[in-house]
Amino acid sequence: MSAPLPRRRIADLDVSALGLGCMGMSFAYGTADRDESIATLHRALDLGVNLLDTADMYGNGHNEQLLSEVLKTRRDEIVLATKFGILTDPETSMPNGQVDGSAAYARTAVDASLSRLGVETIDLYYLHRPDPQVPIEETVGAMAQMVDAGKIRQIGLSEASADTLRRASAVHPIAAVQTEWSIFSRDIERAVVPAARELGTALVAYSPLGRGMLTGSAAASAPGDGDFRSTLPRWQGDNLDANLALVGRIGEIASGLGATAGQVALAWLLAQGEDVVPIPGTKRRTYLEENVAAATLQVPAEALAELSSLEPAGDRTPDRSWVERDTAPTT
Structure with missing residues (x-):
């Protein structure tokens, strides 16, 4: 019998040390497979993964509706996280470059998510990206009212x-x-990690497998049509070749531990602190089970140090304006 999945805390929420990012079940990573996605969600819960992460923009609400199928029967097993704020083109489901963090939009968005999810309360509600035009005080003030109303925890x-x-x-x-x-x-x-630790804020890590690159799978095939990774600097040309060489070294470390490269990458992140909760995304049970096994993998200190020294080629995104964002100042 496998060891139980370790637990961590996000404020008063008791969460599995690894969550499940659900985006790829509806958005950005090629063709969706509803049946396999539902099976993966149920398998995650069976394995003790209780933090399910979605957003209203994933498939223009499709992902939240997908999760509602599992929430109908297993709500009490789930710590539910969703997000609002990124606006999309209704025809393509892709971000249109706009963010809305206004109080009025926040109130509309939370009600729409609650309806799609079929729940009364969202456990963890994120502003998906800070709005440069709206003071963060306005947005969070509106979200605080949602807490008071029992719509979010x-x-x-x-x-x-x-x-x-x-x-x-x-x-x-x-x-x-x-x-x-x-x-x-x-x-x-x-800057973000020190600030979060100063404030007692948990660190939830998305794309902890480098959008799949750290699993080694990129060596077998490049991203295909409908896969947004083909637009990312790290997945292009000489950058990709250089990064795959680094992944090869991660694979060598993993082999010595009887693990996979992806498991070592997740174990490295878990070792960065008890306040870190990675949410690797997958839409397949096979990869889910591989990821979960990383939660109990012990990586020697010297290997962790070598992994920390690796420097990839290329930025993580072609547009840095979407990361570590600031908002308008208060008036």
């Missing part, structure tokens, strides 16, 4: 700067800040 921010996180926390405690963090994405460590 905890407030989170995604890809917020350290300054924005501090300003938000002055209005209401921020339970979690979610950002990309992995062996290949370390920029969060400069």
Whole structure:
């Protein structure tokens, strides 16, 4: 019998040390497979993964509706996280470059998510990206009213700067800040991680497997049509070749531990602190089970140090304006 999945805390929420990012079940990673996605969600819960992460923009609400199928029968097993704020083109389901953090939009968005999810309360509700045109105090003030109304339990921010996180926390405690963090994405460590730890805010890491690169799967095939990774600098040309060489070294370390490269990448992130909760995304049971096994993998200190020293080629995104965002100042 396998060891139980370790637990961590996001404010008063008791969560599995690894959550499940559900985006790829509806959006950005090629063709969706509803039956396999539902089976993966149920398998995650069976394995003790209780933090399910979605957003209203994933498939223009499709992902929240998908999760509602599992929430109908297993709500009490789930710590439910969703997000609002990024606006999409209704025809393509892709972001249209706009964010709305206004109080009026926040109130509309939470009600729409509650309806799609079929629940009365969202456990962790994130502003998906801070709105440069709206003071964070306005947005978080509206979210605090949702807490008072029982619509949400905890407030989170995604890809917020350290300054924005501090300003938000002055209005209401921020339970979690979610950002990309992995062996290949370390920029969060400069300012956001220290700020979060100063404030007692948990660190939820999305794309902890480098959008799949750290699993080694990129060596077998490049991203295909409908896969947004083909637009990312790290997945292009010489950058990709250089990064795959680094992944090869991660694979060598993993082989010595009887593990996979992806498991070592997740174990590295878990070792960064008890306040870190990675949410690797997958839409298949096979990868889910591989990821979950990383929660109990022990990586020697010297290997962790070598992994920390790896420097990938290319930025994590072609547009840095979408990460570690600031908002308008208060008036």
